[in-house]
Amino acid sequence: xxxxxxxxxxxxxxxxxxxxxxxxxxxxxxxxxxxxxxxxxxxxxxxxxxxxxxxxxxxxxxxxxxxxxxxxxxxxxxxxxxxxxxxxxxxxxxxxxxxxxxxxx
Amino acid sequence: xxxxxxxxxxxxxxxxxxxxxxxxxxxxxxxxxxxxxxxxxxxxxxxxxxxxxxxxxxxxxxxxxxxxxxxxxxxxxxxxxxxxxxxxxxxxxxxxxxxxxxxxxxxxxxxxxxxxxxxxxxxxxxxxxxxxxxxxxxxxxxxxxxxxxxxxxxxxxxxxxxxxxxxxxxxxxxxxxxxxxxxxxxxxxxxxxxxxxxxxxxxxx
Numbered sequence: 001x002x003x004x005x006x007x008x009x010x011x012x013x014x015x016x017x018x019x020x021x022x023x024x025x026x027x028x029x030x031x032x033x034x035x036x037x038x039x040x041x042x043x044x045x046x047x048x049x050x051x052x053x054x055x056x057x058x059x060x061x062x063x064x065x066x067x068x069x070x071x072x073x074x075x076x077x078x079x080x081x082x083x084x085x086x087x088x089x090x091x092x093x094x095x096x097x098x099x100x101x102x103x104x105x
Numbered sequence: 106x107x108x109x110x111x112x113x114x115x116x117x118x119x120x121x122x123x124x125x126x127x128x129x130x131x132x133x134x135x136x137x138x139x140x141x142x143x144x145x146x147x148x149x150x151x152x153x154x155x156x157x158x159x160x161x162x163x164x165x166x167x168x169x170x171x172x173x174x175x176x177x178x179x180x181x182x183x184x185x186x187x188x189x190x191x192x193x194x195x196x197x198x199x200x201x202x203x204x205x206x207x208x209x210x211x212x213x214x215x216x217x218x219x220x221x222x223x224x225x226x227x228x229x230x231x232x233x234x235x236x237x238x239x240x241x242x243x244x245x246x247x248x249x250x251x252x253x254x255x256x257x258x259x260x261x262x263x264x265x266x267x268x269x270x271x272x273x274x275x276x277x278x279x280x281x282x283x284x285x286x287x288x289x290x291x292x293x294x295x296x297x298x299x300x301x302x303x304x305x306x307x308x309x310x
Contacts, residue, residue, distance in 0.1 A: 014189055024179040031171050035164065038308035050304035058297045065182045066293045073120070076127060083131055087138050091145055098146050 015070065023064040030057050119283045126287040130294045133257075137298055140250050144305060147242045154239020159309035161226075162247075163217060167307035170213050171299065177206035178296045181265070181289045191279040193272065200269050200285075203292070207262040214255050218248075247306055254298055261292045 034053045038046060063069040068076055148155045184199035221244075225232030228248055233241055268285050271277040277285050 014186060017183055017186060020179055020182045020186065024175065027175045028172065031168065031175065034304055034308065035168055038164075038304070038310050041310070046308070046310070047304075050308055051301075054300045054304055057300050061178060061293050061297055061300075065178050066290055075124075079127065079131065083134060087134070090138070091142055094142050094146055098149055 013070075015064070015067070019064060023060050027057050027060060117281070117283075122283050122287060123290075126290050130290060133294055133298075137250070137253070140246070140253075141301065141305075144246050144250070147239070147246065148305075148309075151237075151239025151242060154237050155243050156309050158236075158240040158243035158247075159306060161221075162307045163220075164307050166213055166217055167303050170210050171303050173206050173210045173213070174296045174299050177203045177210075178293050180206065181292050185282065185286055185289050188272065188277065188279060188282045188285060193278070197269065197272055200265060200272065204262055204265050204269070207258055207265070207292075210258055211255060211262075214251065214258075243306075250302060251306070254295070254302060257295050257298070261288070261295050264288045264291065 030053050034050055037049050037053075040046070042049070062080060068080065071077060180199045181203040184196045184203060187193075187196035187199060221227065226244055227233065228245055233244055265288060268277060268288050271284065
């Protein structure tokens with residue numbers, strides 16, 4: 001009976017514990033920055049900065065904790081940015097619709 | 106048993122399993138994404154009301170919850186790394202820590218909701234309905250989005266508890282750990298969702 005054999009996972013080098021810790025420290029730091037930036041009354045910029053930082057943190061989680069960086073199959077690396085890009089288009093389209101509506105809120 | 110017929114070989118497709126989880130994650134992104142888009146539209150239309158309503162949320166608790174989830178992502182990531190190295194005890198301890206952090210998140214959320222509900226601010230309450238429309242929308246979105254997110258946290262905690270049992274019974278070990286990995290992927294998604302929920306609800310100042 002033929003069985004689908006997967007190449008042994010251990011052939012891919014394992015990420016060191018230290019790398020996870022460093023990424024975590026970066027995430028904590030970015031959280032601190034997000035919170036301190038929020039109180040500074042930067043108006044419209046605050047939300048953009050907050051989302052940019054959130055995006056960076058998500059990128060770190062995706063690349064290191066979710067192993068996208070060391071993923072051998074390219075399809076994963078294409079799929080996620082693609083979906084996020086589609087998302088941003090949705091949001092952009094929604095805003096351009098809502099922004100040009102007259103009438104009742 | 107099986108010796109008479111020859112060895113029954115196990116069919117495994119680790120890549121397929123992982124791909125399946127990634128597709129599920131994408132579907133979850135679409136699920137929450139719809140609500141994020143709704144939030145965007147209503148916030149755009151009611152900037153002042155959203156600002157005022159956001160000030161009523163507890164930034165300290167929100168920040169604490171962010172740190173809790175980020176740390177739980179670390180602990181599960183290391184738990185998986187440990188089982189890949191055959192370090193079973195480290196893996197078990199870290200998985201327990203992950204579960205505890207998840208529960209801590211839910212406890213905090215419970216406190217937050219409890220305080221709001223005590224003040225009469227919950228969907229369809231007379232207090233809330235007496236507020237400006239934008240604030241009603243904010244709190245509606247707040248309860249739905251953080252509620253669904255909290256449900257996802259609860260599911261994650263339950264799944265990890267099952268994984269813990271698997272490790273203890275050696276169903277997950279150094280040579281087969283994909284279920285734990287996939288559970289980890291799900292958990293990181295829950296973490297990422299919160300990374301966006303937090304600034305959008307708590308940090309409109």
